[in-house]
Amino acid sequence: MSDERLLTTFLDLLRIDSPSGREKGVADYCEAVLRAAGCEVRFDGAAETVGADTGNLFAVLPGTASGRTTVLCAHMDCVQPCEGVEPLLADGVMTSAGETVLGADDKVGLAAVLEAVRRLAEVDDPHPEVHVLLTISEEPGLTGAKALAPDAVTGDVCLVLDADGPVGGIVVASPTHYTFAATFLGKAAHAGVAPEKGSSALVMAARAISAMRLGRLDVETTANIGSVQGGTATNVVAARANVTGECRSLDPERVEEVRQAMQAIMEQAASAAGGRVDVAWTREYTGFRLPEDHPAVVLAQQACRDAGLEPRLLSTGGGSDGNIIAAHGVPTLVLSCGMKDVHGVDESVEVAEIERLTRLVAAVVARMAE
Ligand SMILES: [Zn+2]
Known part of the structure; x- marks a missing residue:
């Protein structure tokens, strides 16, 4: 039916540069498509908060029947290197020419949202x-979604089109x-003349790290040390050490x-060595299940x-805009979009997967009618 238009839209999006903070070209493109399909479109004030050249885009496709509201969500930015993407299509699989990521993450999601809205408006x-x-x-850390106003997202279900893996995967x-x-x-x-007068921050950090349980703690829980920096010279007992880390759990x-x-x-490690430690925790996002x-x-x-797809319910150890939207009180599902090897120059997607994803999105909206 409109598979060709879907492919054209995907190619158009891949060719518009959209590193984080410079999404305006993609936003303008999406705005034009959504307006032409009959949507009202507006932008929020996140451009200023985030320091980007556009805000988050909101569109409403008016209903032609009563029923529950579906929110379709995808993100407009890509990880670097993502400028000057040259898409290559061979045997039904899209890749970049190899110098950049493809940007399937998340232009697959954008293309499927735009095409699903067009089809709903046309039929x-x-x-x-x-x-x-x-x-x-x-x-960069869900920054745009975190800048959403508290009442910005309303609806009965939100589909976030932003997970890798074959279409049919539903992250719950x-x-x-x-x-x-x-x-x-x-x-x-x-260190040579009076080491007993010192107290090594590096030793405190090392003892703390070696006492921690790290890696996969259980099927739902992980912990990691990300970086260690400290000290100045071999002959100085280190006065300061900086350590970063994280933990996550579905529970x-x-x-x-x-x-x-x-x-x-x-x-404990700090005080045992006669020092102290200041720890600043950040709750990056809240889980959902x-x-x-x-x-x-x-x-x-x-x-x-x-x-025509076999559903697979999944959990993930990663976050997405879905974490922020779920915290707004909207039941949220993150859909697998067919993209592979995201965030690297080998990123690819089978074009038929984007068509499947578009059909799935339209099928969810159809089921939301009363
Ligand atoms: Zn993504």
Whole structure:
């Protein structure tokens, strides 16, 4: 039907540069398509908060039938290197020419949202209202979504088109994620003349790290040390060491336990060596988990089968705009979009997957009619 237009849209989007913070070219393109399809389009004030050249894009496709509202979400930015993308299509698979990422993450999501809205607007089958949210600066840490006003996202279900893996995957659980920046403070002294007058912050940091449980702690929980920096010279007992790290869990109570354990270990290691540690924790995002019998999960699985796909319920250890939207109170599902090897120059997507994703999105909206 309009597979060719979908492919053209995808190619157009790939060729517009959109590194994080410079999404305006893509935003203008999406705005034009959505307006032509009959949507009202507006932008929020996130450009200023985030320091980007455009805000988050909101569009509403008016309903032609009563029913529940679907929110379709994708992000407009790509990770570097993503400028001057040369798309190559061979045997139905799109890749870049090799110098850049492809940008399938998340232009697959954008193309599927735009095409699904066009098809809904064109066909005579009545459909309920559809909201579109295209965010800026997802890649640097969900910055665009975090700048959304508290009441910005409303709807009965939100589909975030932003997971890798074959279409039909439905992410129903994502972790709560904390990061920390710790500064161990010891006392400098001459390492050869008076080491007993010093207290090594590097030793405190090392003892703390070696006492921590790291890696996969259980099936739902992980912890990691990301960086260690400190000291000045071989002949100086190091007065300061900076350590960064994180923990995540699908279980909101477990992540708090792990966070407290990491904090206690750092404090213990510091005080045992006669120093102290300042730890600043950041809750990067809050997890979500929809049970298998949640109406949105049941409906999404039915829509998969309507679109000729076998649904697979998944959990992830990563975050997406879905974490922020779920915290706004909208039941959220993150859909696998067929993209592979994202964030690297080998990134690819089978074009037929984008068509499947578009059909799935339209099938969810159809099921939302009463
Ligand atoms: Zn993405």
